[in-house]
Amino acid sequence: MLLSDFLRETLRMTGTHVGCEHGVCGACTIIADGHSIRSCLMFAVQADGLSLQTVEGLGKVSDLHPLQESFREHHALQCGFCTPGMLMTGVDFLDKHPNATDEEIREGLSGNICRCTGYEHIVAAVRSAAARKRETIR
Amino acid sequence: MKPPAFQYLRPNTVSEALDMLAAAGEDAKILAGGQSLVPMLNFRLLKPSALIDINRIGELDFISESETGLRIGALTRHRVTQTSPLIAKHFPVLTAAMDHVAHLAIRNRGTIGGSLSHADPAAELPLLMTLLDAKIRLASRNGSRELSPAEFFQGSLMTALEEGEILTEVELPYLPANTRWGFEEFAQRSGDFAIVAAAVTATLSGEKCDACRIAVIGGEMPIRVPEAEDALAGIVPTAEHIKTAATIASEAAEWNEDLHASRDFRKQLVQTLVARALTAALSPSRPVH
Ligand SMILES: Cc1cc2nc3c(=O)[nH]c(=O)nc-3n(C[C@H](O)[C@H](O)[C@H](O)COP(=O)(O)OP(=O)(O)OC[C@H]3O[C@@H](n4cnc5c(N)ncnc54)[C@H](O)[C@@H]3O)c2cc1C
Ligand code: FES
Ligand code: FES
Numbered sequence A: 001m002l003l004s005d006f007l008r009e010t011l012r013m014t015g016t017h018v019g020c021e022h023g024v025c026g027a028c029t030i031i032a033d034g035h036s037i038r039s040c041l042m043f044a045v046q047a048d049g050l051s052l053q054t055v056e057g058l059g060k061v062s063d064l065h066p067l068q069e070s071f072r073e074h075h076a077l078q079c080g081f082c083t084p085g086m087l088m089t090g091v092d093f094l095d096k097h098p099n100a101t102d103e104e105i106r107e108g109l110s111g112n113i114c115r116c117t118g119y120e121h122i123v124a125a126v127r128s129a130a131a132r133k134r135e136t137i138r
Numbered sequence B: 001m002k003p004p005a006f007q008y009l010r011p012n013t014v015s016e017a018l019d020m021l022a023a024a025g026e027d028a029k030i031l032a033g034g035q036s037l038v039p040m041l042n043f044r045l046l047k048p049s050a051l052i053d054i055n056r057i058g059e060l061d062f063i064s065e066s067e068t069g070l071r072i073g074a075l076t077r078h079r080v081t082q083t084s085p086l087i088a089k090h091f092p093v094l095t096a097a098m099d100h101v102a103h104l105a106i107r108n109r110g111t112i113g114g115s116l117s118h119a120d121p122a123a124e125l126p127l128l129m130t131l132l133d134a135k136i137r138l139a140s141r142n143g144s145r146e147l148s149p150a151e152f153f154q155g156s157l158m159t160a161l162e163e164g165e166i167l168t169e170v171e172l173p174y175l176p177a178n179t180r181w182g183f184e185e186f187a188q189r190s191g192d193f194a195i196v197a198a199a200v201t202a203t204l205s206g207e208k209c210d211a212c213r214i215a216v217i218g219g220e221m222p223i224r225v226p227e228a229e230d231a232l233a234g235i236v237p238t239a240e241h242i243k244t245a246a247t248i249a250s251e252a253a254e255w256n257e258d259l260h261a262s263r264d265f266r267k268q269l270v271q272t273l274v275a276r277a278l279t280a281a282l283s284p285s286r287p288v289h
Helices: A003-010 A066-073 A083-096 A102-108 A120-137 B014-024 B037-042 B078-083 B085-090 B092-098 B112-118 B124-131 B226-232 B239-250 B263-282
Strands: A029-032 A035-038 B007-009 B029-031 B050-053 B063-065 B069-073 B135-140 B143-147 B153-155 B166-173 B179-186 B196-205 B208-217
Touching (some): A029 A083, A035 A083, A066 A083, A066 A120, A083 A120, B014 B050, B014 B166, B029 B037, B069 B085, B069 B112, B085 B092, B092 B124, B092 B179, B092 B196, B112 B124, B112 B166, B124 B196, B196 B263, B208 B226, B226 B239, B239 B263
Parallel strands (some): B007 B050, B029 B050
Antiparallel strands (some): A029 A035, B063 B069, B135 B166, B196 B208
């Protein structure tokens, strides 16, 4: 059983979305042991012993993660289908590239397809979350 | 879009994996990063009887300097290869190429052993192994052997791996001092497979090019172009020489033709990208590796 199906069908945690089931769209991206991965390209059994984070673990409606807050502020979603994958990719990306340029942000998100926003607002949201993160650290 | 049923086996050592592979027979498959294999399973293009998951075999996950070269274990993830200080020190051309391999989440899982065994004709790692004269090491229950890239890559998605064999590591022989490099790729979007890519090295004494290597993907498998390499050896290359070498390279293979690019377009890309990579390698501003 694919990990994406295990999350959605067995655990009933439907925050992780499934688009293409062959690694191309990025909707199913989650974080495993600190790194973003495609949950449609891993079997559930392979996750035994790993620590997983899905969008459900990122923030709550009453207490959003800073990147979620930034997505809200910058109107970085319309239908929301790509959003869980964008967020989980964004979290891993900012972790690895806290000083990313716009070009690097675009490269970092290049594995995630959005059919609605045209990406501009998503890039803006990630850029501003990065700036905010640097502020807090300082 | 769901994988067919299979038996799942998870060895902890190479010798356990080889035993399982031998016992499971010809329909068994190694599962490394799963970034090429699992899509094929989800499409049901393959129906293996068993998957042997090598992800927990720690002894396949290493990068280390030996006397003769840099050894990279088969389970080394693309992200680790991309960010390894040892690789950046000895083979900056490989570091540069890794920026073009897939996307963040794919690089977090995909492995060098998986990429080489899969042998996609548009993949960067087989190109770099061809450029760098990698020694590709395979193991089976009957012992181990070492192949050159030309022996290992046999065609599109075809390699010399035999039943019961696992790719365990590659060793990249160190480059001579004063070697510079160039890497150029044309792909439709960032992180896509290459339509054409060229990788070169040039070993210089002063401005003279003692030896150079030119490797290209865009055909059935990665190739070196010895005739183009010879055209630059022993001279101080000018723009005219570079153009000649690039033209020779563009005529060195039957380039692929598909819906992304015609054969003629690929041929022109080879010419352009080889010329650019050589120009970069021969430019005095490029730091020595
Ligand atoms: C959206 C997307 C974009 C991609 N873009 C690129 C790209 O631009 N460039 C690129 O190069 N690649 C790209 N890839 C492919 C990626 O690099 C894969 O990770 C790689 O080709 C296969 O490595 P893997 O470890 O995932 O192998 P797997 O998928 O696990 O295995 C692939 C094949 O190799 C065999 N195998 C694996 N390891 C061994 C071993 N040690 N010994 C013997 N056989 C073995 C398996 O049995 C299988 O047949 C992309 C993949 C996706 C999903
Ligand atoms: S559903 Fe996993 S990448 Fe599209
Ligand atoms: S918001 Fe609809 S796909 Fe991205």
